[in-house]
Amino acid sequence: MARPESDPKTPLAARLRTLRREIGDPDRDVVAKAVGVSKSALASYERGESEPTASVLRAYSSEFGADLVWLLTGDGAMRGGAAQQLVAGSSSIGDIVRLPRFDAKASAGNGLIAVDQMPAGEVAFGREFLRNLGANPEYCYILEARGDSMWPTIPDGALLIVDSSKTEVDDGRIYHFNVMDKVLVKRARWSMDGKLHLTSDNQAAGYPPEVFTADRVHELSVGGRVMFTGHAPMPVR
Known part of the structure; x- marks a missing residue:
């Protein structure tokens, strides 16, 4: 006899469980494979012990037609909700992608605490525009940068488009890094001895690089590569 499932700890967890049951997948095999996670990770999402990433939420939408607004807020229909109907009614459905926007502000300074990692909304972009940046449209999300360490x-306050499919750290590229409980936007530099240096572009401000050796790798994860920076015209300094 199967063990009864414990009650979900969060509204999102409850909605994920409801959706899976609606799909008719009692053992989580179909959903886990479709969204690209293990069955144990999926169970953790549905218990509310951990939260799915932006790419996983997008997979729920693309694979099962789940409405992202419903997933995030509970408003509207589970599948084919108002937001999707609006897009479906347009002749440009294949040309538009809605990127999740996160309230967590990535620091272009000394680091900000990542308080809320759930998407706070969506911003529509042209799929071709994202492809021309070299980004995978299905894996992009938006963060806001704070601080002056990456100036100019x-x-x-710049809005960043980040591609979560690009987690291999190349020398000289700018990435969204999660370092313990901090969210950072830094340029990656590899030294000859294999150390990873998270550096700032604003050298005049004197921000020291953060250096990661093999024994510190567990402290660092890569959210994705910054593909585009959007901001208002800057004042003359």
Whole structure:
């Protein structure tokens, strides 16, 4: 006899469980494979012990027609809700992708605490525009940069398009890094001895690089590569 499932700890967890049951997947095999996670990770999402990433939520939408607004807020229909109907009614359905926007502000300074990692909304972009950036449209999300350490490349308040499919750290590229409980936007530099240096572009401000050796790898994860920086015209300094 199967063990009864415990009650979900969060509204999102409850909606994920409801959706899976609606799909008719009691053992989680179909959903886990479709969204690209293990069955144990899926069970953790549905208990509310952990939260799915933006790419996983998008997979729920693309694979099962789940409405992202419903997933995130509970408003509207589970599948084929108002937001999807609006897009479906347009002749440009294949040309538009809605990127999740996160309230967690990535620091282009000394690091901000990542308080809320759930998407706070969506922003529509042209699929071709994202492809021309070299990004995978299905894996992009938006963060806001705070601080001046990446000036003038990334000014304070800039909106960043990040591609979560690009987690291999190349020398000289800018990435969204999660370092313990901090969210950072830094340029990656590899030294000859194999150390990873998270560096700032604003050298005049004197921000020291953060250096990661093999024994510190567990402290670092890569959210994705910054593909585009959007901001208002900057004042003359």
